[in-house]
Amino acid sequence: METQNQADLASLAIPDFIQKRSEAGELVTAEDILDAFLKMGALTEKENQRADFEALLKKTVKQNEELKRIVDGKAVAYYYSTRTMTDAYAAILIRRGQDEALLMAETVRDNSRRYPRPVPVRMFEFSPYSLTTEGISSCLDNMADQEQYHDIQQTITSIGTVFLFSTAYLEPDYANFLAEWIDVGQARSP
Amino acid sequence: MARIGGWAGKVLRADLSTGRITKEDTVEKYKDYLGGTGIGYKVIWDEVPPGTKPFDPANKVIFGVGPLAGTGAPCNGRTAVTTLWPTCWPKPLIASGHMGGHFAAALKYAGYDAVIIEGKADRPVWLSIADGTVEMKDARHLWGQGIRRTTLEISQQMGPEVVVAAIGQAGENLVPMSVVMNSYSHSAGGVGGVMGSKNLKAIGVVGTGSVYIAGGKDEWEKAVKYHLTLLGANNQHVVPTSPQPWAEYNNPGTRWVASRGRQWGAAEPPVDTGTCEPHNLNRIAYRTNNLAFYLGDKAWKYTVRGNGCTGCPIRCHTKFKVPSVATKYGIPEGGQNTCAGLLLGTWFYKSFPDGPQGETAIEAAMVGMHLADDLGIWCNYGQLERDFIKMHYEGIIRNKIPEDEFKIFSWDKYEKGDPSFLFQILPRIAYKQGELGTALGLGTGYMLERWGIPEAEWKKDPNLVYWKLGHPKHHANEDAGQSGVIINTIYNRDTQCHSQVNFTRNGLPIDVQKRLGAELWGSEDAIDAIGAYTPMNVHKAKWAKWALVRKELHDSLSICNWMGPWAASPLKERGYRGDDSIESLLYSIATGDKKSREELDQLGERIFLLHRALTIRDMVTREMRTKHDTVPDWVFEDKSGKAPFTKGTIRMDHADIEKGMEMFYRECGWDETTGAPSADTYEKLGLGYVAEELGKKGLLP
Numbered sequence: 001m002e003t004q005n006q007a008d009l010a011s012l013a014i015p016d017f018i019q020k021r022s023e024a025g026e027l028v029t030a031e032d033i034l035d036a037f038l039k040m041g042a043l044t045e046k047e048n049q050r051a052d053f054e055a056l057l058k059k060t061v062k063q064n065e066e067l068k069r070i071v072d073g074k075a076v077a078y079y080y081s082t083r084t085m086t087d088a089y090a091a092i093l094i095r096r097g098q099d100e101a102l103l104m105a106e107t108v109r110d111n112s113r114r115y116p117r118p119v120p121v122r123m124f125e126f127s128p129y130s131l132t133t134e135g136i137s138s139c140l141d142n143m144a145d146q147e148q149y150h151d152i153q154q155t156i157t158s159i160g161t162v163f164l165f166s167t168a169y170l171e172p173d174y175a176n177f178l179a180e181w182i183d184v185g186q187a188r189s190p
Numbered sequence: 191m192a193r194i195g196g197w198a199g200k201v202l203r204a205d206l207s208t209g210r211i212t213k214e215d216t217v218e219k220y221k222d223y224l225g226g227t228g229i230g231y232k233v234i235w236d237e238v239p240p241g242t243k244p245f246d247p248a249n250k251v252i253f254g255v256g257p258l259a260g261t262g263a264p265c266n267g268r269t270a271v272t273t274l275w276p277t278c279w280p281k282p283l284i285a286s287g288h289m290g291g292h293f294a295a296a297l298k299y300a301g302y303d304a305v306i307i308e309g310k311a312d313r314p315v316w317l318s319i320a321d322g323t324v325e326m327k328d329a330r331h332l333w334g335q336g337i338r339r340t341t342l343e344i345s346q347q348m349g350p351e352v353v354v355a356a357i358g359q360a361g362e363n364l365v366p367m368s369v370v371m372n373s374y375s376h377s378a379g380g381v382g383g384v385m386g387s388k389n390l391k392a393i394g395v396v397g398t399g400s401v402y403i404a405g406g407k408d409e410w411e412k413a414v415k416y417h418l419t420l421l422g423a424n425n426q427h428v429v430p431t432s433p434q435p436w437a438e439y440n441n442p443g444t445r446w447v448a449s450r451g452r453q454w455g456a457a458e459p460p461v462d463t464g465t466c467e468p469h470n471l472n473r474i475a476y477r478t479n480n481l482a483f484y485l486g487d488k489a490w491k492y493t494v495r496g497n498g499c500t501g502c503p504i505r506c507h508t509k510f511k512v513p514s515v516a517t518k519y520g521i522p523e524g525g526q527n528t529c530a531g532l533l534l535g536t537w538f539y540k541s542f543p544d545g546p547q548g549e550t551a552i553e554a555a556m557v558g559m560h561l562a563d564d565l566g567i568w569c570n571y572g573q574l575e576r577d578f579i580k581m582h583y584e585g586i587i588r589n590k591i592p593e594d595e596f597k598i599f600s601w602d603k604y605e606k607g608d609p610s611f612l613f614q615i616l617p618r619i620a621y622k623q624g625e626l627g628t629a630l631g632l633g634t635g636y637m638l639e640r641w642g643i644p645e646a647e648w649k650k651d652p653n654l655v656y657w658k659l660g661h662p663k664h665h666a667n668e669d670a671g672q673s674g675v676i677i678n679t680i681y682n683r684d685t686q687c688h689s690q691v692n693f694t695r696n697g698l699p700i701d702v703q704k705r706l707g708a709e710l711w712g713s714e715d716a717i718d719a720i721g722a723y724t725p726m727n728v729h730k731a732k733w734a735k736w737a738l739v740r741k742e743l744h745d746s747l748s749i750c751n752w753m754g755p756w757a758a759s760p761l762k763e764r765g766y767r768g769d770d771s772i773e774s775l776l777y778s779i780a781t782g783d784k785k786s787r788e789e790l791d792q793l794g795e796r797i798f799l800l801h802r803a804l805t806i807r808d809m810v811t812r813e814m815r816t817k818h819d820t821v822p823d824w825v826f827e828d829k830s831g832k833a834p835f836t837k838g839t840i841r842m843d844h845a846d847i848e849k850g851m852e853m854f855y856r857e858c859g860w861d862e863t864t865g866a867p868s869a870d871t872y873e874k875l876g877l878g879y880v881a882e883e884l885g886k887k888g889l890l891p
Binding site (some may be wrong): 022023024025084085086087088089092114115116117119120123126127128129159160171173174176177178181182185186187188189190 | 432433434435436437438439441442443449450451465467483484529530533545546547572665668669695699700701719720721722762837838839
């Protein structure tokens with residue numbers, strides 16, 4: 001039977017657990033944490049366990065500034081620690097597996113606005129995006145057909161690398177120039 | 191009086207003509223010039239008469255290190271090699287090369303801050319430095335050998351701890367395009383022929399001492415650790431290439447390429463580079479992989495590890511293993527280098543059958559290093575290769591060399607991107623074989639003169655990125671707009687100044703760069719986004735001056751200007767600020783000579799000014815603005831016709847650059863009409879004796 005003691009200890013262990021998983025590049029759900037704690041023996045199975053744990057988690061998050069809650073498109077809540085994961089990274093993870101076209105588009109828009117720069121489409125094959133080539137291709141096709149993505153355009157460098165940019169933030173000419181600089185120019189000027 | 195730290199205390203002087211070895215007190219004679227290029231310029235000013243040529247016995251070559259070399263301060267492994275420059279055209283002028291590796295530390299541990307080589311031996315010699323015992327030894331058995339064999343032979347004599355700086359056959363044959371190299375892959379370009387002209391094959395150093403730190407142990411360790419926290423990846427890129435859990439920003443163009451899943455694939459077992467969270471100071475060495483940065487993702491499987499200079503955590507030299515080259519070309523499958531040294535072989539080619547980042551490019555890199563790093567050939571920051579490509583494809587080589595010689599080369603292999611072609615061309619440069627080998631080895635300026643090609647043709651070709659005096663640009667308007675242009679007007683070879691480009695390529699968003707720029711150079715207007723340049727302003731001039739003064743400071747302290755200054759850092763809690771006073775902090779503790787940032791910068795400016803004075807003296811003109819500080823035509827052009835100050839071009843405007851030069855001269859206290867420093871400026875910076883001498887010659891404004 002779970003004691004108050006166990007609950008108190010769990011409350012102390014939750015931030016550390018979330019922090020470590022965030023460091024590893026993972027968002028966690030309440031269920032993930034509870035399952036891990038049950039497996040470790042930190043908590044004992046009981047009736048209403050999940051509901052009680054959610055309440056405990058909510059209280060812990062409120063008490064710990066560095067813990068954040070983020071909700072995906074299906075209203076599933078995830079948790080991360082800002083000590084070891086940035087909001088920017090969490091935002092990528094929350095969209096991954098949900099709406100990959102939106103993930104790509106938002107990444108391209110953010111890069112076009114902020115740095116500003118286009119992004120090589122190959123970037124989405126690698127962590128944390130980890131999209132397949134077919135998946136990327138499919139997203140690009142979908143984006144071409146949807147008005148909400150019409151600002152996402154391509155430019156190809158002189159060595160054939162495809163970059164994406166948002167016309168909402170980058171003029172095509174400038175995007176082309178920056179892509180060429182990133183892909184070709186910098187390496188010629190080490 | 192408190193003991194002075196940092197400096198080893200002695201400057202070694204080796205007169206190769208007489209065989210005499212003497213020692214001088216560093217602090218007494220050179221403290222006001224710090225070390226490195228500071229000592230180098232001072233010696234040349236005081237002791238080498240104007241009009242001396244690089245290969246004259248009267249020329250001197252100074253291997254100088256600074257008070258931070260060998261101390262454990264991060265990024266302290268540089269040796270400056272200062273001399274009159276063989277490839278500087280049409281008239282040799284003062285310049286310096288720089289090499290990393292272990293030479294700087296070894297020299298300090300042996301008890302020396304510099305080695306001044308003068309005169310000319312009557313037969314090949316090498317200099318053996320084993321702590322206090324310094325001898326000139328017979329090098330006739332080494333002469334004709336490459337750098338590798340020379341290093342091996344000297345190691346067998348002096349022991350495995352020796353650090354050997356040697357020239358190859360190129361230097362022996364007085365090829366101006368030659369290097370001195372130490373620690374396998376660390377070279378100083380352009381100086382090999384000067385050593386060869388003196389019959390000096392190598393310097394071997396064994397040092398068993400240490401460097402005294404004047405400050406307390408805790409104070410020093412705290413400062414070093416603090417400096418480590420500010421480090422990014424190579425070139426002080428502070429943002430990772432790909433998104434990482436800890437990172438607010440990422441930038442595909444940076445050298446912070448580490449990521450979970452990216453492995454040193456040729457290590458046994460393979461080593462995962464991981465996320466490299468910036469507070470984990472034990473992971474700094476995993477951040478950079480220059481082989482992969484330049485030659486693409488395929489390079490990871492060939493990477494063994496990073497390597498580099500004494501005590502530097504960055505490890506920018508990639509050690510790699512490419513088994514195919516042993517079979518295909520009969521060369522060792524291991525290689526190591528960085529930047530232009532790594533790319534020497536690839537840059538010879540217009541294209542490769544499998545693209546610029548395919549297997550063939552990697553093989554070409556291996557073959558290039560195998561040959562050039564043993565023969566001791568210099569590439570002049572890629573100018574050698576760019577010239578070669580242009581001259582081949584435009585038929586210039588065919589026109590200029592005898593038909594019989596032209597037929598020796600397998601041009602079909604070259605045009606197909608076959609790395610084996612390098613076996614034909616590189617040795618011919620080192621041995622001055624034939625017209626082509628001889629001409630290429632002269633350096634661009636003298637080659638153009640020999641072949642009757644007007645320099646003006648080179649100055650208008652944007653693909654060549656030729657600048658002036660026989661050398662190319664080195665991080666000019668493509669990286670830093672007008673400030674980059676100003677910086678590139680100053681030196682007598684390619685600039686080698688990275689202060690500005692380390693900042694512009696650090697990976698941070700433009701608004702963060704502008705914020706940091708405002709703090710350092712007075713206004714956000716100092717910094718433009720790449721290719722979105724705005725008209726000149728005084729803050730850009732301040733930035734240019736800061737960049738140059740810091741470069742000279744670094745070259746005199748033995749701090750790596752490929753890493754510093756530390757204008758930015760990867761630390762979000764610092765607002766990504768670096769620390770612009772880190773050099774003065776480390777200098778003050780190490781030496782006990784407490785100097786603020788401004789005071790140390792003033793020392794750097796003195797050294798920078800001495801370089802200016804030497805150039806004026808040896809050019810015999812004060813008209814620097816029109817005769818020296820020139821900008822090539824291609825800087826003012828854009829092939830698609832875009833106007834300056836529009837997005838998507840690096841094209842500069844003539845009037846705007848003129849304005850920039852005036853602003854820069856004003857910042858430096860130089861006459862705006864001539865670009866010559868005033869007597870007042872020399873006096874203020876402790877160079878009154880320089881003003882006096884120049885005044886007598888009518889070389890003051």
